Amino acid sequence: MQDAQDIIDTAHEMADAARQAILPLFRSASLATDNKRPADFDPVTEADRAAEKAMREVLARRRPKDAIFGEEFGHREGSSELTWILDPIDGTRAFICGAPSWGVLIGLSDGQGIRYGLIDQPYIGERFEGGLGLSRLTGPDGQRPLAVRNGVTLDQATLMTTFPELGTEAEAEAFRRVAAKVRLTRYGLDCYAYALLALGQIDLVIEAGLQSYDIAGPLAVIEAAGGIVTNWQGGSAAQGGQVVAAATELLHQQALELLNA
Template sequence: MQDAQDIIDTAHEMADAARRAILPLFRSAALATDNKRPTDFDPVTEADRAAEKAMREVLARRRPEDAVFGEEYGHREGSSGLTWILDPIDGTRAFICGAPSWGVLIGLSDGQGIRYGLIDQPYIGERFEGGLGLSRLTGPDGEHPLAVRRDVALEQATLMTTFPEIGTPAEAEAFRRVAEKVRLTRYGLDCYAYALLAMGQVDLVIEAGLQAYDIAGPLAVIEAAGGIVSDWQGGSAAQGGQIVAAASELLHRQALDLLND
């Protein structure tokens, strides 16, 4: 993209703005929380809304021609062919519990695919970035390249997902087929699990029921680090749904085979 540097600078300015909006409210006893679904607990907080507003303000000033799709405030049309996909707090349940496993997700689509993304964890101060020639982690101990872990056999792999009761009963059973084959399965890290995969700390992330804003940023980060992200049939993951993220082609293929057994 001809304006790659402006895209990168804009994404970082958005992430910085989201940090400023969120951090004063994290672990705050006065945090206001609403429930989006009366039949289930799907929380949204004032921090979610404030962070997305802050990011949209940056875009309106710097790149008004781009479209925006955010979890809290929906679509804004654009004329450039580019769409920013925003999740102001991925892991709101963790956020309201005070656990620092949530993150700010930013992805950029050109209509053909996700070209760039960020996973930002403001409390820890870690920012994972991928696409447009970049693959890096910036954090308290400086800047480091991102790279997935290679040559790990399925029986030695570490698998992560957010909820033990993943998806529908059929999806949960499919997940268990993979979990029974790996060395270690861990739960509950939301978007931070994808960051760990890009760092080379874990080998597989499998989830279901995701939205486009849940996966756009992580998808770009993992692919830039050398990993693979698809749906459970091996197709595009850009629209969410059933997600498999793997550190290698072999693990990806083995996971797909077990999920579709």
């Protein structure tokens, strides 16, 4: 992309703006929370809305021709071929519990694929970035490159997902087939699990029931770090749904075989 540096600078300004909107409300006793689905607790907070508004204001000023798709405020049409895909707080349940495993997700699509993404964890000050020639973590200890872990066999692998229930019973059973073969399975980190995969700390993330804003940013970060992200059939995961992220082609293929057994 000819304007790659402007895209990168804009994404960082958006993430900074989201941090400023969110952090005063994190672990606040007065945090206002609503339930988007009364039959099934799906929380949204004033921090979610404030963060997405702050990011949209940056885009309106810096890149008004680009389209936007955000979790809280939906679509805004654009005249360029680019769409920013925003999840202001991925892991709102963790957020309202005071656990710092949530994150701000930013992805950029050119209509053919996800080209750039950020996973930002404001409270601990870590920002994972991938695409447009970049693959890096910036945090309290400075900057370091991202790279997935290689050479791990399935029986040595660490697998993560957010919810043990994992969607339908059939999807949960498919997940358990993979979990039975790995060394360690852990739950509950939302988008931070994808960041750990890109950092080389874990080897697999398997989820179901995702939206495009849940995976666009992480997808770009993991692919830039050398990993693989697809749906459970091996196709594009950019639209969400069933997602498997793997550090290596071998682990990816083994996971697909078990998921579809």
